[in-house]
Amino acid sequence: MLVFLLAKMMPGDPFSGLIGPNTDPKQIAALREAAGLNDPWWQQYIHWISNAAHGDLGMSYTMKQPVSTLIGSRMVNTFWLSLLAMILTYALAIPMAISAARHEGSLWDRILLIYNSVTFGIPAYVVYLLFIFIFGFTLGLFPTGGTVDPNVSGFFPTLINKIYHMICQQLRWHYWEQQQFSPTSVLVS
Template structure:
Protein backbone atom coordinates (compact mmCIF):
# COMPACT_ATOMS: atom_id res chain seq x y z
CA UNK A 1 0.00 0.00 0.00
CA UNK A 2 2.77 2.45 0.91
CA UNK A 3 4.41 2.05 -2.49
CA UNK A 4 1.13 2.84 -4.19
CA UNK A 5 0.57 5.90 -2.02
CA UNK A 6 4.07 7.19 -2.84
CA UNK A 7 3.49 6.50 -6.54
CA UNK A 8 0.20 8.40 -6.46
CA UNK A 9 1.91 11.38 -4.82
CA UNK A 10 4.59 11.37 -7.52
CA UNK A 11 1.90 11.33 -10.22
CA UNK A 12 0.38 14.44 -8.60
CA UNK A 13 3.50 16.47 -9.46
CA UNK A 14 2.95 16.70 -13.26
CA UNK A 15 -0.79 17.08 -12.69
CA UNK A 16 -0.22 20.04 -10.38
CA UNK A 17 2.29 21.49 -12.84
CA UNK A 18 -0.26 21.48 -15.68
CA UNK A 19 -2.89 22.88 -13.32
CA UNK A 20 -0.56 25.69 -12.22
CA UNK A 21 0.13 26.66 -15.83
CA UNK A 22 -3.58 26.80 -16.71
CA UNK A 23 -4.38 28.77 -13.56
CA UNK A 24 -1.62 31.29 -14.18
CA UNK A 25 -2.66 31.90 -17.80
CA UNK A 26 -6.35 32.30 -16.91
CA UNK A 27 -5.54 34.63 -14.02
CA UNK A 28 -3.50 36.84 -16.34
CA UNK A 29 -6.33 36.79 -18.88
CA UNK A 30 -8.68 38.45 -16.39
CA UNK A 31 -9.43 42.10 -17.24
CA UNK A 32 -7.65 44.72 -15.19
CA UNK A 33 -5.01 44.11 -12.56
CA UNK A 34 -4.71 44.31 -8.74
CA UNK A 35 -3.92 48.01 -8.97
CA UNK A 36 -7.10 48.90 -10.87
CA UNK A 37 -9.01 49.17 -7.59
CA UNK A 38 -6.59 51.84 -6.38
CA UNK A 39 -7.68 54.28 -9.06
CA UNK A 40 -9.38 57.41 -7.67
CA UNK A 41 -9.65 60.98 -9.00
CA UNK A 42 -6.54 61.81 -6.95
CA UNK A 43 -4.50 58.80 -8.12
CA UNK A 44 -1.23 59.59 -9.84
CA UNK A 45 -1.03 57.47 -13.02
CA UNK A 46 2.76 57.50 -12.83
CA UNK A 47 2.63 55.93 -9.39
CA UNK A 48 0.42 53.12 -10.70
CA UNK A 49 2.87 52.49 -13.52
CA UNK A 50 5.70 52.29 -11.00
CA UNK A 51 3.78 49.69 -9.01
CA UNK A 52 3.09 47.64 -12.15
CA UNK A 53 6.74 47.80 -13.16
CA UNK A 54 7.89 46.75 -9.68
CA UNK A 55 5.44 43.81 -9.69
CA UNK A 56 6.74 42.61 -13.08
CA UNK A 57 3.40 42.97 -14.85
CA UNK A 58 5.09 43.96 -18.11
CA UNK A 59 7.44 40.97 -18.22
CA UNK A 60 6.62 38.20 -20.73
CA UNK A 61 4.08 35.76 -19.29
CA UNK A 62 6.55 32.87 -19.32
CA UNK A 63 9.03 34.91 -17.29
CA UNK A 64 6.32 35.78 -14.78
CA UNK A 65 5.25 32.12 -14.61
CA UNK A 66 8.81 30.89 -14.13
CA UNK A 67 9.43 33.32 -11.28
CA UNK A 68 6.12 32.42 -9.68
CA UNK A 69 6.52 28.63 -9.90
CA UNK A 70 10.10 28.74 -8.57
CA UNK A 71 9.01 30.79 -5.58
CA UNK A 72 5.90 28.64 -5.05
CA UNK A 73 8.04 25.49 -4.94
CA UNK A 74 9.83 27.10 -1.99
CA UNK A 75 6.56 27.93 -0.23
CA UNK A 76 6.59 31.58 -1.29
CA UNK A 77 3.36 32.44 -3.14
CA UNK A 78 4.07 36.13 -3.14
CA UNK A 79 2.36 38.94 -1.28
CA UNK A 80 -1.32 39.75 -1.32
CA UNK A 81 -1.96 43.01 -3.16
CA UNK A 82 -5.11 43.60 -1.13
CA UNK A 83 -4.09 42.58 2.41
CA UNK A 84 -0.38 43.51 2.10
CA UNK A 85 0.74 40.29 3.83
CA UNK A 86 2.41 37.11 2.52
CA UNK A 87 -0.10 34.84 0.77
CA UNK A 88 1.04 31.78 2.75
CA UNK A 89 0.33 33.54 6.05
CA UNK A 90 -3.03 34.83 4.83
CA UNK A 91 -4.19 31.41 3.62
CA UNK A 92 -2.80 29.73 6.74
CA UNK A 93 -4.97 31.87 9.02
CA UNK A 94 -8.08 31.32 6.90
CA UNK A 95 -7.34 27.59 6.48
CA UNK A 96 -7.37 27.10 10.24
CA UNK A 97 -10.85 28.61 10.47
CA UNK A 98 -12.07 26.47 7.57
CA UNK A 99 -10.55 23.33 9.11
CA UNK A 100 -12.50 23.67 12.38
CA UNK A 101 -15.69 24.52 10.54
CA UNK A 102 -15.17 21.52 8.25
CA UNK A 103 -14.53 19.18 11.16
CA UNK A 104 -17.72 20.22 12.91
CA UNK A 105 -19.67 20.01 9.62
CA UNK A 106 -18.48 16.45 8.93
CA UNK A 107 -19.40 15.31 12.45
CA UNK A 108 -22.88 16.82 12.20
CA UNK A 109 -23.39 15.57 8.63
CA UNK A 110 -22.78 11.91 9.45
CA UNK A 111 -24.47 12.17 12.84
CA UNK A 112 -27.64 13.17 10.98
CA UNK A 113 -27.32 11.15 7.77
CA UNK A 114 -26.31 7.70 9.02
CA UNK A 115 -29.17 7.20 11.52
CA UNK A 116 -31.74 8.55 9.04
CA UNK A 117 -30.39 6.38 6.21
CA UNK A 118 -30.36 3.24 8.35
CA UNK A 119 -33.88 3.81 9.70
CA UNK A 120 -35.26 4.62 6.24
CA UNK A 121 -33.74 1.49 4.74
CA UNK A 122 -34.71 -0.81 7.59
CA UNK A 123 -38.31 0.40 7.80
CA UNK A 124 -38.90 0.69 4.08
CA UNK A 125 -42.26 2.14 2.87
CA UNK A 126 -43.31 3.15 6.39
CA UNK A 127 -44.26 6.65 7.47
CA UNK A 128 -40.74 7.10 8.84
CA UNK A 129 -39.18 6.11 5.53
CA UNK A 130 -41.45 8.45 3.56
CA UNK A 131 -40.62 11.30 5.94
CA UNK A 132 -36.88 10.76 5.48
CA UNK A 133 -37.27 10.58 1.70
CA UNK A 134 -39.27 13.83 1.71
CA UNK A 135 -36.57 15.45 3.83
CA UNK A 136 -33.93 14.29 1.31
CA UNK A 137 -35.88 15.71 -1.62
CA UNK A 138 -36.27 19.08 0.09
CA UNK A 139 -32.60 19.36 1.09
CA UNK A 140 -31.54 18.28 -2.40
CA UNK A 141 -33.75 20.86 -4.12
CA UNK A 142 -33.09 23.89 -1.92
CA UNK A 143 -30.08 26.00 -2.98
CA UNK A 144 -27.28 26.58 -0.51
CA UNK A 145 -27.70 30.35 -0.38
CA UNK A 146 -31.47 30.08 0.16
CA UNK A 147 -31.18 27.75 3.16
CA UNK A 148 -28.27 29.76 4.53
CA UNK A 149 -30.17 33.04 4.33
CA UNK A 150 -33.30 31.49 5.87
CA UNK A 151 -31.41 30.04 8.85
CA UNK A 152 -29.44 33.25 9.27
CA UNK A 153 -32.62 35.35 9.23
CA UNK A 154 -34.64 33.25 11.67
CA UNK A 155 -31.99 31.93 14.08
CA UNK A 156 -29.52 34.79 13.75
CA UNK A 157 -31.60 37.96 13.45
CA UNK A 158 -35.13 37.06 14.54
CA UNK A 159 -34.42 34.71 17.46
CA UNK A 160 -30.82 35.84 18.13
CA UNK A 161 -29.82 32.28 19.03
CA UNK A 162 -26.59 32.39 17.03
CA UNK A 163 -24.07 35.08 16.04
CA UNK A 164 -24.43 36.34 12.49
CA UNK A 165 -20.79 36.95 11.58
CA UNK A 166 -17.19 36.36 12.66
CA UNK A 167 -15.44 33.43 14.33
CA UNK A 168 -15.11 34.43 17.98
CA UNK A 169 -16.17 37.04 20.51
CA UNK A 170 -13.24 39.41 21.05
CA UNK A 171 -14.17 39.77 24.72
CA UNK A 172 -12.69 36.32 25.50
CA UNK A 173 -9.04 35.71 26.12
CA UNK A 174 -7.39 33.39 23.60
CA UNK A 175 -6.99 29.86 24.93
CA UNK A 176 -9.64 30.16 27.66
CA UNK A 177 -12.73 27.95 27.84
CA UNK A 178 -14.88 30.95 27.00
CA UNK A 179 -12.79 31.53 23.86
CA UNK A 180 -13.13 27.87 22.78
CA UNK A 181 -16.88 27.84 23.35
CA UNK A 182 -17.24 31.13 21.48
CA UNK A 183 -15.40 29.60 18.49
CA UNK A 184 -17.74 26.59 18.50
CA UNK A 185 -20.79 28.82 19.01
CA UNK A 186 -19.90 30.93 15.96
CA UNK A 187 -19.42 27.77 13.85
CA UNK A 188 -22.67 26.04 14.80
CA UNK A 189 -25.10 27.72 12.43
CA UNK A 190 -22.91 27.55 9.27
CA UNK A 191 -21.93 23.96 10.16
CA UNK A 192 -25.58 22.95 10.61
CA UNK A 193 -26.41 24.55 7.26
CA UNK A 194 -23.70 22.61 5.45
CA UNK A 195 -24.55 19.38 7.28
CA UNK A 196 -28.23 19.58 6.35
CA UNK A 197 -27.41 20.14 2.68
CA UNK A 198 -24.79 17.39 2.64
CA UNK A 199 -26.97 14.66 4.16
CA UNK A 200 -28.99 14.01 0.99
CA UNK A 201 -26.43 11.90 -0.86
CA UNK A 202 -25.40 9.90 2.21
CA UNK A 203 -29.00 9.13 3.18
CA UNK A 204 -29.99 8.01 -0.31
CA UNK A 205 -26.94 5.81 -0.81
CA UNK A 206 -27.25 4.22 2.61
CA UNK A 207 -31.01 3.67 2.28
CA UNK A 208 -30.66 2.06 -1.15
CA UNK A 209 -27.82 -0.20 -0.05
CA UNK A 210 -29.69 -1.40 3.02
CA UNK A 211 -32.83 -2.14 0.99
CA UNK A 212 -30.78 -4.11 -1.56
CA UNK A 213 -28.82 -5.97 1.13
CA UNK A 214 -31.94 -7.20 2.91
CA UNK A 215 -32.69 -9.62 0.05
CA UNK A 216 -29.18 -11.00 -0.36
CA UNK A 217 -28.33 -14.63 0.40
CA UNK A 218 -25.96 -13.98 3.31
CA UNK A 219 -28.64 -11.96 5.11
CA UNK A 220 -31.30 -14.65 4.61
CA UNK A 221 -28.82 -17.25 5.84
CA UNK A 222 -28.01 -15.24 8.95
CA UNK A 223 -31.68 -14.77 9.75
CA UNK A 224 -32.45 -18.47 9.16
CA UNK A 225 -29.82 -19.35 11.77
CA UNK A 226 -31.80 -17.40 14.34
CA UNK A 227 -29.47 -14.41 14.62
CA UNK A 228 -31.41 -11.45 16.09
CA UNK A 229 -32.51 -8.86 13.55
CA UNK A 230 -30.58 -6.13 15.37
CA UNK A 231 -27.31 -8.05 14.99
CA UNK A 232 -28.04 -8.86 11.36
CA UNK A 233 -28.33 -5.15 10.63
CA UNK A 234 -25.40 -4.03 12.76
CA UNK A 235 -22.90 -6.77 11.84
CA UNK A 236 -23.82 -7.67 8.27
CA UNK A 237 -26.04 -5.20 6.44
CA UNK A 238 -24.73 -1.94 7.90
CA UNK A 239 -21.03 -2.58 7.25
CA UNK A 240 -21.55 -3.62 3.64
CA UNK A 241 -23.88 -0.68 3.07
CA UNK A 242 -21.12 1.75 4.08
CA UNK A 243 -19.00 0.93 1.02
CA UNK A 244 -20.57 3.52 -1.33
CA UNK A 245 -20.27 6.16 1.40
CA UNK A 246 -16.63 5.28 2.00
CA UNK A 247 -16.01 5.65 -1.74
CA UNK A 248 -16.56 9.41 -1.62
CA UNK A 249 -15.69 10.07 2.03
CA UNK A 250 -12.24 11.34 1.05
CA UNK A 251 -13.77 13.84 -1.37
CA UNK A 252 -16.20 14.96 1.34
CA UNK A 253 -13.33 15.79 3.68
CA UNK A 254 -11.18 17.60 1.11
CA UNK A 255 -14.13 19.52 -0.36
CA UNK A 256 -14.99 20.80 3.08
CA UNK A 257 -11.39 21.80 3.69
CA UNK A 258 -11.59 23.88 0.54
CA UNK A 259 -14.28 25.94 2.20
CA UNK A 260 -17.82 26.68 1.12
CA UNK A 261 -18.03 29.89 -0.89
CA UNK A 262 -21.75 30.43 -0.28
CA UNK A 263 -21.86 29.48 3.40
CA UNK A 264 -18.76 31.40 4.44
CA UNK A 265 -19.89 34.46 2.49
CA UNK A 266 -23.46 34.39 3.86
CA UNK A 267 -22.41 33.93 7.48
CA UNK A 268 -19.45 36.30 7.23
CA UNK A 269 -17.12 33.48 8.26
CA UNK A 270 -13.49 34.31 7.38
CA UNK A 271 -12.46 31.04 5.76
CA UNK A 272 -10.87 30.08 2.47
CA UNK A 273 -14.17 30.14 0.58
CA UNK A 274 -14.83 33.76 1.52
CA UNK A 275 -11.20 34.66 0.81
CA UNK A 276 -11.52 33.18 -2.68
CA UNK A 277 -14.56 35.36 -3.50
CA UNK A 278 -12.89 38.49 -2.12
CA UNK A 279 -9.69 37.78 -4.08
CA UNK A 280 -11.60 37.45 -7.36
CA UNK A 281 -13.45 40.71 -6.70
CA UNK A 282 -10.21 42.58 -6.00
CA UNK A 283 -8.24 40.75 -8.75
CA UNK A 284 -5.67 39.63 -6.20
CA UNK A 285 -3.84 37.26 -8.58
CA UNK A 286 -1.32 35.94 -6.08
CA UNK A 287 -4.07 34.78 -3.71
CA UNK A 288 -6.29 33.41 -6.51
CA UNK A 289 -3.56 31.24 -8.02
CA UNK A 290 -2.44 29.94 -4.64
CA UNK A 291 -6.00 29.05 -3.59
CA UNK A 292 -6.88 27.27 -6.84
CA UNK A 293 -3.64 25.31 -6.61
CA UNK A 294 -4.57 24.32 -3.08
CA UNK A 295 -8.09 23.30 -4.16
CA UNK A 296 -6.62 21.20 -6.98
CA UNK A 297 -4.24 19.46 -4.59
CA UNK A 298 -7.10 18.75 -2.19
CA UNK A 299 -9.13 17.19 -5.01
CA UNK A 300 -6.28 14.85 -5.93
CA UNK A 301 -5.72 14.07 -2.26
CA UNK A 302 -9.43 13.28 -1.85
CA UNK A 303 -9.20 10.64 -4.59
CA UNK A 304 -6.29 8.97 -2.81
CA UNK A 305 -8.00 9.13 0.58
CA UNK A 306 -11.14 7.52 -0.85
CA UNK A 307 -9.09 4.62 -2.24
CA UNK A 308 -7.33 4.13 1.10
CA UNK A 309 -10.59 4.24 3.05
CA UNK A 310 -12.20 1.76 0.66
CA UNK A 311 -9.32 -0.68 1.15
CA UNK A 312 -9.74 -0.41 4.94
CA UNK A 313 -13.53 -0.84 4.97
CA UNK A 314 -13.56 -3.65 2.41
CA UNK A 315 -10.68 -6.15 2.81
CA UNK A 316 -11.37 -7.50 -0.70
CA UNK A 317 -10.14 -4.22 -2.15
CA UNK A 318 -6.45 -3.48 -2.27
CA UNK A 319 -4.71 -0.51 -3.82
CA UNK A 320 -1.30 -2.22 -4.14
Protein backbone atom coordinates (compact mmCIF):
# COMPACT_ATOMS: atom_id res chain seq x y z
CA MET A 1 0.00 0.00 0.00
CA LEU A 2 2.89 2.34 0.76
CA VAL A 3 4.28 1.97 -2.78
CA PHE A 4 0.84 2.63 -4.23
CA LEU A 5 0.36 5.76 -2.11
CA LEU A 6 3.85 7.07 -2.89
CA ALA A 7 3.19 6.56 -6.61
CA LYS A 8 -0.08 8.48 -6.27
CA MET A 9 1.68 11.36 -4.49
CA MET A 10 4.14 11.84 -7.34
CA PRO A 11 3.33 14.65 -9.75
CA GLY A 12 1.91 13.73 -13.13
CA ASP A 13 0.86 10.27 -14.20
CA PRO A 14 2.43 7.32 -16.05
CA PHE A 15 1.69 8.97 -19.40
CA SER A 16 3.38 12.30 -18.60
CA GLY A 17 6.82 11.17 -19.73
CA LEU A 18 5.53 9.32 -22.79
CA ILE A 19 3.67 12.12 -24.52
CA GLY A 20 5.08 14.73 -26.82
CA PRO A 21 4.36 18.46 -26.70
CA ASN A 22 2.00 18.20 -29.69
CA THR A 23 -0.11 15.34 -28.32
CA ASP A 24 -3.85 15.90 -28.51
CA PRO A 25 -5.33 16.39 -25.00
CA LYS A 26 -8.25 14.13 -26.01
CA GLN A 27 -5.80 11.26 -26.60
CA ILE A 28 -4.25 11.82 -23.17
CA ALA A 29 -7.71 11.86 -21.57
CA ALA A 30 -8.62 8.62 -23.38
CA LEU A 31 -5.41 6.95 -22.15
CA ARG A 32 -6.07 8.09 -18.58
CA GLU A 33 -9.65 6.80 -18.75
CA ALA A 34 -8.61 3.44 -20.22
CA ALA A 35 -6.00 3.00 -17.47
CA GLY A 36 -8.53 3.91 -14.76
CA LEU A 37 -6.53 6.93 -13.61
CA ASN A 38 -9.66 9.11 -13.41
CA ASP A 39 -11.19 6.87 -10.72
CA PRO A 40 -10.84 7.83 -7.03
CA TRP A 41 -7.53 6.65 -5.48
CA TRP A 42 -9.20 4.11 -3.18
CA GLN A 43 -11.01 2.55 -6.15
CA GLN A 44 -7.74 2.39 -8.08
CA TYR A 45 -6.10 0.68 -5.10
CA ILE A 46 -8.87 -1.92 -4.75
CA HIS A 47 -8.68 -2.64 -8.49
CA TRP A 48 -4.88 -2.89 -8.34
CA ILE A 49 -4.75 -5.14 -5.24
CA SER A 50 -7.52 -7.36 -6.66
CA ASN A 51 -5.60 -7.83 -9.91
CA ALA A 52 -2.32 -8.39 -8.02
CA ALA A 53 -3.97 -11.09 -5.90
CA HIS A 54 -4.84 -12.89 -9.15
CA GLY A 55 -1.29 -12.55 -10.51
CA ASP A 56 -1.99 -9.58 -12.79
CA LEU A 57 0.53 -6.87 -11.91
CA GLY A 58 -0.55 -4.68 -14.82
CA MET A 59 1.26 -3.41 -17.87
CA SER A 60 4.49 -1.48 -17.99
CA TYR A 61 3.70 1.80 -19.71
CA THR A 62 7.27 2.24 -20.90
CA MET A 63 8.11 -1.35 -21.92
CA LYS A 64 4.59 -2.17 -23.22
CA GLN A 65 4.74 -5.63 -21.61
CA PRO A 66 3.07 -7.23 -18.59
CA VAL A 67 4.97 -6.41 -15.38
CA SER A 68 4.89 -10.08 -14.32
CA THR A 69 6.68 -11.01 -17.57
CA LEU A 70 9.34 -8.36 -16.96
CA ILE A 71 9.89 -9.57 -13.38
CA GLY A 72 9.95 -13.22 -14.47
CA SER A 73 12.56 -12.57 -17.15
CA ARG A 74 14.91 -11.19 -14.51
CA MET A 75 14.40 -13.91 -11.91
CA VAL A 76 17.12 -16.21 -13.30
CA ASN A 77 19.80 -13.54 -12.98
CA THR A 78 18.49 -12.58 -9.53
CA PHE A 79 18.71 -16.22 -8.45
CA TRP A 80 22.32 -16.53 -9.68
CA LEU A 81 23.35 -13.27 -8.02
CA SER A 82 21.77 -14.29 -4.72
CA LEU A 83 23.25 -17.78 -4.80
CA LEU A 84 26.78 -16.57 -5.55
CA ALA A 85 26.49 -13.82 -2.92
CA MET A 86 25.53 -16.37 -0.28
CA ILE A 87 28.37 -18.68 -1.30
CA LEU A 88 30.89 -15.83 -1.07
CA THR A 89 29.46 -14.72 2.26
CA TYR A 90 29.59 -18.13 3.85
CA ALA A 91 32.96 -18.97 2.31
CA LEU A 92 34.75 -15.74 3.24
CA ALA A 93 32.99 -13.43 5.69
CA ILE A 94 31.94 -15.94 8.32
CA PRO A 95 35.34 -17.70 8.53
CA MET A 96 37.04 -14.30 8.76
CA ALA A 97 34.72 -13.25 11.60
CA ILE A 98 35.27 -16.55 13.43
CA SER A 99 39.03 -16.23 13.00
CA ALA A 100 38.97 -12.69 14.34
CA ALA A 101 36.86 -13.80 17.31
CA ARG A 102 39.17 -16.74 18.10
CA HIS A 103 42.26 -14.52 17.94
CA GLU A 104 40.82 -11.56 19.79
CA GLY A 105 43.34 -8.79 20.28
CA SER A 106 45.79 -10.18 17.69
CA LEU A 107 47.15 -8.29 14.70
CA TRP A 108 44.74 -10.21 12.42
CA ASP A 109 41.79 -9.18 14.59
CA ARG A 110 42.88 -5.54 14.52
CA ILE A 111 43.38 -5.57 10.73
CA LEU A 112 39.89 -7.00 10.20
CA LEU A 113 38.39 -4.59 12.71
CA ILE A 114 40.01 -1.58 11.01
CA TYR A 115 38.99 -2.86 7.56
CA ASN A 116 35.39 -3.38 8.69
CA SER A 117 35.26 -0.05 10.51
CA VAL A 118 36.48 1.84 7.44
CA THR A 119 34.40 -0.02 4.87
CA PHE A 120 31.23 -0.11 6.97
CA GLY A 121 30.77 3.60 6.32
CA ILE A 122 31.02 3.27 2.54
CA PRO A 123 27.69 2.47 0.87
CA ALA A 124 27.62 -0.70 -1.23
CA TYR A 125 26.64 1.18 -4.40
CA VAL A 126 29.78 3.36 -4.12
CA VAL A 127 31.95 0.27 -3.74
CA TYR A 128 30.17 -1.33 -6.71
CA LEU A 129 30.86 1.73 -8.89
CA LEU A 130 34.51 1.68 -7.78
CA PHE A 131 34.77 -2.04 -8.65
CA ILE A 132 33.31 -1.40 -12.10
CA PHE A 133 35.58 1.58 -12.68
CA ILE A 134 38.79 -0.08 -11.45
CA PHE A 135 38.34 -3.70 -12.57
CA GLY A 136 36.08 -3.11 -15.58
CA PHE A 137 37.07 0.15 -17.23
CA THR A 138 40.60 0.87 -15.97
CA LEU A 139 42.12 -2.62 -15.83
CA GLY A 140 39.72 -4.24 -18.31
CA LEU A 141 39.67 -7.48 -16.28
CA PHE A 142 35.89 -7.93 -16.20
CA PRO A 143 32.95 -7.00 -18.41
CA THR A 144 30.99 -3.97 -17.25
CA GLY A 145 27.55 -5.06 -18.41
CA GLY A 146 25.38 -7.91 -19.56
CA THR A 147 25.12 -11.40 -18.13
CA VAL A 148 26.62 -13.61 -20.83
CA ASP A 149 28.34 -13.29 -24.22
CA PRO A 150 25.91 -14.13 -27.03
CA ASN A 151 28.57 -16.23 -28.83
CA VAL A 152 28.91 -18.76 -25.98
CA SER A 153 27.02 -22.05 -26.18
CA GLY A 154 26.87 -25.20 -24.08
CA PHE A 155 26.01 -25.57 -20.40
CA PHE A 156 29.45 -25.32 -18.76
CA PRO A 157 30.89 -22.60 -21.04
CA THR A 158 27.70 -20.56 -20.49
CA LEU A 159 27.87 -21.13 -16.72
CA ILE A 160 31.52 -20.06 -16.56
CA ASN A 161 30.78 -17.04 -18.76
CA LYS A 162 27.84 -16.03 -16.52
CA ILE A 163 30.05 -16.26 -13.43
CA TYR A 164 32.74 -14.21 -15.20
CA HIS A 165 30.15 -11.53 -16.03
CA MET A 166 28.88 -11.46 -12.44
CA ILE A 167 32.21 -11.09 -10.63
CA CYS A 168 32.00 -7.30 -10.17
CA GLN A 169 28.37 -7.61 -9.07
CA GLN A 170 29.31 -10.40 -6.68
CA LEU A 171 32.08 -8.35 -5.12
CA ARG A 172 29.50 -5.70 -4.35
CA TRP A 173 27.00 -8.25 -2.94
CA HIS A 174 29.74 -9.89 -0.92
CA TYR A 175 30.84 -6.50 0.39
CA TRP A 176 27.29 -5.75 1.56
CA GLU A 177 26.79 -9.22 3.05
CA GLN A 178 30.20 -9.09 4.71
CA GLN A 179 29.17 -5.88 6.45
CA GLN A 180 26.18 -7.67 7.94
CA PHE A 181 28.39 -10.35 9.56
CA SER A 182 31.30 -8.15 10.56
CA PRO A 183 32.27 -7.60 14.20
CA THR A 184 31.64 -3.87 13.80
CA SER A 185 28.07 -4.47 12.61
CA VAL A 186 27.45 -6.23 15.91
CA LEU A 187 28.94 -3.24 17.74
CA VAL A 188 26.81 -0.78 15.78
CA SER A 189 23.53 -2.66 16.24
